[in-house]
Amino acid sequence: MNKWLVFSLGLFLLVLIACNQTENNHNGTSIDDKVESLLSKMSIEEKVGQMNQYNGFYDVTGPAPSEGDAKNKYEHIKSGLVGSMLNVRGVKNVREMQSLAVDSSRLGIPMIFGFDVIHGHKTLSPIPLAEAASWDLEAIEKSARIAAIEASAEGLNWTFAPMVDISRDARWGRVMEGAGEDTYLGSRIGVARVKGFQGDDLSAVNTIAACAKHFAAYGFAEGGRDYNTVDLGTATLYNVVFPPFKAAIEEADVKTFMNAFNIVNGIPATGNSFLMRDILKGEWGFEGYVISDWSSGEEMIDHGFARDTAHVAQLAAMAGSDMDMESYAYVKYLAQHVKDGKVPESIIDDAVRRILKVKFELGLFDDPYKYCDEAREKKLIYHEDHMDAAREMAKKSIVLLKNENNTLPLSIDQKKIAVIGTLAADKDSPLGNWRMAGDDNVAVSVLEGLKKYSSNITYAEGAKLVTGPTAFPIELEVNETDRSGFKEAIKLAKRSEVVIMVLGEHGLHSGEARSRVDIDLPGLQQELLEEVYKVNKNIVLVLNNGRPLAITWADEHLPAIVEAWQLGIQAGNAIAEVIFGDYNPSGKLPMTFPRHVGQVPMYYNYFNTGRPGPDGELFYPHYMDESHLPLYPFGYGLSYSEFEYSNLTLDASNKKEIKVSVEVKNVSERVGEEVVQLYIRDHVASIVRPVKELKGFKKIALAGGQSKIVEFVLTDNELGFYMPDGEYVVEPGQFDVMVGTSSAEVIKGEFEL
Numbered sequence: 001m002n003k004w005l006v007f008s009l010g011l012f013l014l015v016l017i018a019c020n021q022t023e024n025n026h027n028g029t030s031i032d033d034k035v036e037s038l039l040s041k042m043s044i045e046e047k048v049g050q051m052n053q054y055n056g057f058y059d060v061t062g063p064a065p066s067e068g069d070a071k072n073k074y075e076h077i078k079s080g081l082v083g084s085m086l087n088v089r090g091v092k093n094v095r096e097m098q099s100l101a102v103d104s105s106r107l108g109i110p111m112i113f114g115f116d117v118i119h120g121h122k123t124l125s126p127i128p129l130a131e132a133a134s135w136d137l138e139a140i141e142k143s144a145r146i147a148a149i150e151a152s153a154e155g156l157n158w159t160f161a162p163m164v165d166i167s168r169d170a171r172w173g174r175v176m177e178g179a180g181e182d183t184y185l186g187s188r189i190g191v192a193r194v195k196g197f198q199g200d201d202l203s204a205v206n207t208i209a210a211c212a213k214h215f216a217a218y219g220f221a222e223g224g225r226d227y228n229t230v231d232l233g234t235a236t237l238y239n240v241v242f243p244p245f246k247a248a249i250e251e252a253d254v255k256t257f258m259n260a261f262n263i264v265n266g267i268p269a270t271g272n273s274f275l276m277r278d279i280l281k282g283e284w285g286f287e288g289y290v291i292s293d294w295s296s297g298e299e300m301i302d303h304g305f306a307r308d309t310a311h312v313a314q315l316a317a318m319a320g321s322d323m324d325m326e327s328y329a330y331v332k333y334l335a336q337h338v339k340d341g342k343v344p345e346s347i348i349d350d351a352v353r354r355i356l357k358v359k360f361e362l363g364l365f366d367d368p369y370k371y372c373d374e375a376r377e378k379k380l381i382y383h384e385d386h387m388d389a390a391r392e393m394a395k396k397s398i399v400l401l402k403n404e405n406n407t408l409p410l411s412i413d414q415k416k417i418a419v420i421g422t423l424a425a426d427k428d429s430p431l432g433n434w435r436m437a438g439d440d441n442v443a444v445s446v447l448e449g450l451k452k453y454s455s456n457i458t459y460a461e462g463a464k465l466v467t468g469p470t471a472f473p474i475e476l477e478v479n480e481t482d483r484s485g486f487k488e489a490i491k492l493a494k495r496s497e498v499v500i501m502v503l504g505e506h507g508l509h510s511g512e513a514r515s516r517v518d519i520d521l522p523g524l525q526q527e528l529l530e531e532v533y534k535v536n537k538n539i540v541l542v543l544n545n546g547r548p549l550a551i552t553w554a555d556e557h558l559p560a561i562v563e564a565w566q567l568g569i570q571a572g573n574a575i576a577e578v579i580f581g582d583y584n585p586s587g588k589l590p591m592t593f594p595r596h597v598g599q600v601p602m603y604y605n606y607f608n609t610g611r612p613g614p615d616g617e618l619f620y621p622h623y624m625d626e627s628h629l630p631l632y633p634f635g636y637g638l639s640y641s642e643f644e645y646s647n648l649t650l651d652a653s654n655k656k657e658i659k660v661s662v663e664v665k666n667v668s669e670r671v672g673e674e675v676v677q678l679y680i681r682d683h684v685a686s687i688v689r690p691v692k693e694l695k696g697f698k699k700i701a702l703a704g705g706q707s708k709i710v711e712f713v714l715t716d717n718e719l720g721f722y723m724p725d726g727e728y729v730v731e732p733g734q735f736d737v738m739v740g741t742s743s744a745e746v747i748k749g750e751f752e753l
């Protein structure tokens, strides 16, 4: 035999063996075989048990279930009726709970422990919207990796993250939890976060299963009011909403999905077989499992889609919702439905196979207590490396919105610096919402951060933002009346050279159930700002917020504005580094900032309409009382450096690989980073296409005076779109390519496809 043939055959066999080994879980039998073998031993009640998740005893993230439902949890676990717990954490607690399932139930199937690990676990990193502003996929992946390390050290093996919902509505409180308004950026970030959580090897002790949520269209709640009705056409579903979910499967092998509270095309997502059976498990071939959202099954009764809880169980299971969170529907009714022939056993088997498979992949059957190591827990929580990474991530997340006459950075020799605003001294608010495992009051406040740099700082609160308690899940009471601190703040501003005002939203102003009709500075903060401005115009505004804010007055009047979101445990240190110039900001907005709340939903990739302009003229889509343009566009953000774009070149000789290159030069003396953004426009198509769509970006570092050629390649993946029936098409015709520093500041070329 020819030696190359022998060599190739040998290689082929080796690859086969290697593939087989990765499928096998240590002792030679494949995971699928193990799942089948276990499934064959299970009673229908035990199978349904795997589809049942109970809330633990620590956190409540939705309406609390009734006593009667909750009290049998221990007994149910021991009877094999519970496949998963949420909100149980800490090695001791997880071990205790796990032993009920493993040691007392007939088959000893381990439970999977889920938790909302949203932005860090104990070492809290910036809120996801802030991290998205870094456009730094490596850093975002690392941040999720660290969150997984800490969560797994606390006994957890599954996070309900990332939220990959696209949203264009700043009123919706949950924009803080996602990557903003853009599908392309959101997809890249979703993939990075899943990779961070799941790592290279799901069976490793420091990796956890991720969950792409909320499937689907939750970010399009009407009026930005959480849980509200969604009404979207399928072209928007396919082109805007679905891609980040699809990418999470195809590019990161995400293990689980969560459905949503809302309706899609009149059908609640939890009972929506178009979403879960046709698209997710059908077209996309998803092999993991789907969990409902908190009581979203039971809520189908209020939606007017299910008659009662028994009906909920039938509808949700048939539609492809594999695990029930907090509706108590499956555990009560599903076994009987199978016996009555209302739900085929094959539906149950399919769901249980999916759940068991993930448990096997996590290695829970090899060792159900593998995540329960006290020494590891002690060593890794708040690890020094995690704190350093949180600080790096926080710096990268900051966006410089305005910097007239190089007001920033401040010199450390600057005398008489006033710091005003209750958020400046707050050690809790920077932790943001969705910090379930986080400790209270552990963030470095802005004031603490600044004081490390300068002894010339004097602080005045000015006005309280929140009067009552702030503990989750309490509704905030905003101070609308108490101006007693104004006088001191104004006096301080008068005798200072520069005033740093830290204003914005409390960390609990955004998040689930935190919708707002005004997206301005809440409470008395705008008034305080204007009063201080009367005596000192040299104001640096440091914004804290979990959503875009309409800060039009501030933009018109103040010389410098720093978008500092809620940056997590290292917030104050990161902000101080930017203010005093040790770090050169490079963040770019992942969401458009409107001039006024009346403009939302607002996003850069809108359609041209039949009457695109000009701005401000009658019979064009304008407002009589405000510009229709944003305050700060998507992708916008300044730096202490300055970048120039030139020499855009296109090579469209190969239609399958359109090559784009651009020269970017740092025309300042200071080293800095720039996010080079590429947008396209498809001029004429079977369905209208947006005026601009992000299709690539690269973050580069440039020394003072240095220039670089940045290259992109556009393929069918970037140039096509989905028709309303879900067909992906790439159509010939005229395209614009735009490359620049934001969605609004670009240089342009064109090609024919």
Ligand code: BGC
Binding pocket: 061, 062, 086, 116, 160, 213, 293, 294, 512
């Ligand atoms: C949220 C989910 C979350 C779940 C569990 C729900 O209210 O919508 O995103 O994962 O609670 O805490």
